Amino acid sequence: MASEHSQKPPTAQGGIDDIIAGIRVPELPYPVGRIEASERPDWRPFLLSCWQEQCDEAVIQCMKSMSVTWTVPQVNAAYLSDRIMDVFLRTSGLHPLLVKRIARLRFLVAWRLEEKGAEAFDDGIRDWLDSLVDLRGWSDSGGRSARGVLEQFEAMVTVVAESFTSQSMQPFIQFAGQWHDKAHQRKKRSAQLHERLLLTEQGAARQRRAEQASRAAVGRALQGRTLPPAVINFIKDVWLPLLRHIAWQTGLDNDNWRHAKKLLEWLVWVGDPALSRKDRNRLYQVGEKLSDHLDGIYARVQGKPLPEETLRSVESILVARLRGEEPAVVETISEDQPFVFDRHWLMSDTADPESVARCRGYWFVAGEGDNEQRRYFLDLLTDSAEVLWTNGFGVKLGVEPWPETRAAIERGDLRGLSEPNPFGALLSDTLQALAKVLKSQRRLRARAAAQAKAKAEALRQEQVAYERARQQEEAERAEAAEKQRTEAEARRIKTANDERQALEQANWAEAEGLVNRVEPGGWIALERADVSRLKLAVRINASKKLIFVDRLGLNRTEFRIDDLIALVARGEARVLQKKQAFDDTLSQVVGGIR
Numbered sequence: 001m002a003s004e005h006s007q008k009p010p011t012a013q014g015g016i017d018d019i020i021a022g023i024r025v026p027e028l029p030y031p032v033g034r035i036e037a038s039e040r041p042d043w044r045p046f047l048l049s050c051w052q053e054q055c056d057e058a059v060i061q062c063m064k065s066m067s068v069t070w071t072v073p074q075v076n077a078a079y080l081s082d083r084i085m086d087v088f089l090r091t092s093g094l095h096p097l098l099v100k101r102i103a104r105l106r107f108l109v110a111w112r113l114e115e116k117g118a119e120a121f122d123d124g125i126r127d128w129l130d131s132l133v134d135l136r137g138w139s140d141s142g143g144r145s146a147r148g149v150l151e152q153f154e155a156m157v158t159v160v161a162e163s164f165t166s167q168s169m170q171p172f173i174q175f176a177g178q179w180h181d182k183a184h185q186r187k188k189r190s191a192q193l194h195e196r197l198l199l200t201e202q203g204a205a206r207q208r209r210a211e212q213a214s215r216a217a218v219g220r221a222l223q224g225r226t227l228p229p230a231v232i233n234f235i236k237d238v239w240l241p242l243l244r245h246i247a248w249q250t251g252l253d254n255d256n257w258r259h260a261k262k263l264l265e266w267l268v269w270v271g272d273p274a275l276s277r278k279d280r281n282r283l284y285q286v287g288e289k290l291s292d293h294l295d296g297i298y299a300r301v302q303g304k305p306l307p308e309e310t311l312r313s314v315e316s317i318l319v320a321r322l323r324g325e326e327p328a329v330v331e332t333i334s335e336d337q338p339f340v341f342d343r344h345w346l347m348s349d350t351a352d353p354e355s356v357a358r359c360r361g362y363w364f365v366a367g368e369g370d371n372e373q374r375r376y377f378l379d380l381l382t383d384s385a386e387v388l389w390t391n392g393f394g395v396k397l398g399v400e401p402w403p404e405t406r407a408a409i410e411r412g413d414l415r416g417l418s419e420p421n422p423f424g425a426l427l428s429d430t431l432q433a434l435a436k437v438l439k440s441q442r443r444l445r446a447r448a449a450a451q452a453k454a455k456a457e458a459l460r461q462e463q464v465a466y467e468r469a470r471q472q473e474e475a476e477r478a479e480a481a482e483k484q485r486t487e488a489e490a491r492r493i494k495t496a497n498d499e500r501q502a503l504e505q506a507n508w509a510e511a512e513g514l515v516n517r518v519e520p521g522g523w524i525a526l527e528r529a530d531v532s533r534l535k536l537a538v539r540i541n542a543s544k545k546l547i548f549v550d551r552l553g554l555n556r557t558e559f560r561i562d563d564l565i566a567l568v569a570r571g572e573a574r575v576l577q578k579k580q581a582f583d584d585t586l587s588q589v590v591g592g593i594r
Contacts, residue, residue: 015431016118020076023438028060028079031069041068043114047107048164054157056100058082059110077114081106084430088129091421093136093363096370101153102132108160112169121427124169128176129423134183136420137363137392139374145186145393152179186393193394198379201388201399205381210247212345212384217243217261219341221268222332230313231271232332236339238298238310239264246301251383252346259297266290271317273326280324287318344401351402356380359405363392363417366408374417504569511568514575515546515561523576524548524564533576 024030043063050062059078063070070078085106089099105125112120138149155175162171218240222232239260246257266286269275276283291311299305320327333339359377366373375389375397387405389397408414518524522536534548534557544561559567567573 015435016080016113016120019080019431019434019438020073020113020117022442023076023079023434024441025076025079028075029064029070030072030075035069035071039069040071041074043068043070043074044111044164044167047111048161051104051107051157051160051164054104055107056104058086059106073114078110080113080434081110083434084427085109087430088421088423088426091418091426092132093417093420094132095135095138095140095372095374097140098132098135098138098149098153102129105129105160108163108172111164124173124176126424126427128172128179131176131180131183133420133422134187136417137374137376139372139391140370141373141391143391143395145391145395152182190393194378194390197390197394197396198388201396202381202383205384205386205399207248209345209384210244212342213247213252214240214243215339215341216343216345217264219333219339220343220346221261221264222339225268225272225332226274226329227268227271227332228317228327228329230317231267232330234310234314235264235267238306239267242298242301249301256297256301259293260301263290263293263297267294267314270321271329273321273329276321277326284322287322290318291315351380351382351385351406355406356402359387359409359416364409364414365417366414507569508565511565511575514568515565518546518575524568525574525576526567527572527574 046062046066046068047059050057050059055062059082060075063075063078085103089103092099092102094102109120109125112125116122135149138146140146159171159175163169218235222235227235243257243260243264246254246260250256267290270283270287270290276286291314294314295306295311317327331337360379362377364375364377366375374392376392378388378390380386380402381388381399384399385402386399387402388399391397405414409416518536518539520536520539523533524536525533532550534550536546537549537553537556538547539545540547546559546561546564548557548559549555564573568575
């Protein structure tokens, strides 16, 4: 059966999934890096063990105590469950003992949030939590109704464990349905019991007011007096019931009550010698007509005259007093003859209607913590000016005079219970608040990403500029090195050329000297594949020609002087000395002889 507070909050579908996936809360055990689906830890057994142990810690605290790398959705589901349950229980107005038990449901809520996301509260959890408003007046009184609620919570431990084990909310849904049925029946029965109790207590209050007011009137008149026993008996046996009857029928604000109370005072005044002996004239005036007045008011109220024997005992005392006699007297109230009364019942302490209206139908709390007791202000019993307290289910807790209740409220000993905060409304408010946080975080992340991108771009540009400068610097260094190398190579080539030219010049000069010193008959050797020797036959200085012949004087060969000098300078020809020529000739002759 759905609760009257089961309306789905408008932001539930649109906000839970985004919050679980996207919000980040400082100091929560988020994983470092991305967790693959195959590495996702199964936290259902962990949550089940926490539930079975009835752990009172937050889900996040239990997760921090485990050396497990949880996923982001698991961490955020635990955080969201803790926050929702903490806010709900803090503002639910439920008894601390019930709050402690309901708070443990956070483990089930965390599992469903991570498993179903926005659909987590569609499985009866929200309806059940909303229905707990009916338990605002529960107290650990030890009564049958109090024990019945605790037994239901004990049964819930097994039901939630079954939901964890079967990975299905069906056991909890069935439990919630039975819970709603019992709550509906209890609420219906409570209304009937309250109506019946109020009628009964109003009648009892009227009777109590009549009893206590009549005793207070008699007690006030008798207190501190000494009267003849006959007068005392008349007052207690006849006049006290008469006053009670008047108060019961017509209340205290009427002529019969005032006359009966005044006659009571005159009867005590006449009967007590200490009061009336000093005023004889007045004693005669009162005493002569007192019996007639007593009989008259009695007959008017009861509809019949006083019994003769009862009236005769009083008249005998009155006659004795008129004669100046002082009959034997005794104390009207003593340890042997106690008479309990409360003057408060004679005061017209009417309750302020507005103050009563502000309290009627509200819950009040006395005490602190687990020992606090709650009571329901059903109504004010106007006849007795007493507050009728119940347990909210039609069971009477007691009555208390309105002045005492008002004083307890003013002192703070009795404080009103705040209005209930339905879970559905709280869920909507919480999700809206977290949605704002998520939006702010996304804005900050986007800004940070833009800043990081801009910074990365700036670093890239800086790197590009640095690389360009480095390349330019390297190019300049390479260019300078190449220039230095080129200059060095040029210097080396120049040096080599200079050396070569100097060597060539030296060789040319030497070759020129050798060629110029060759005289006819002188020999030269040409450095060819087969070394050939030629003898200068003719030097023609005019044309700068040299004519050579072989050994036999044949095979004429001409050389310009410069060309021969060039050949000698290059090492392609040699100018043979005379001694060398002789040795060569001798070698040829000897070789021929052999």
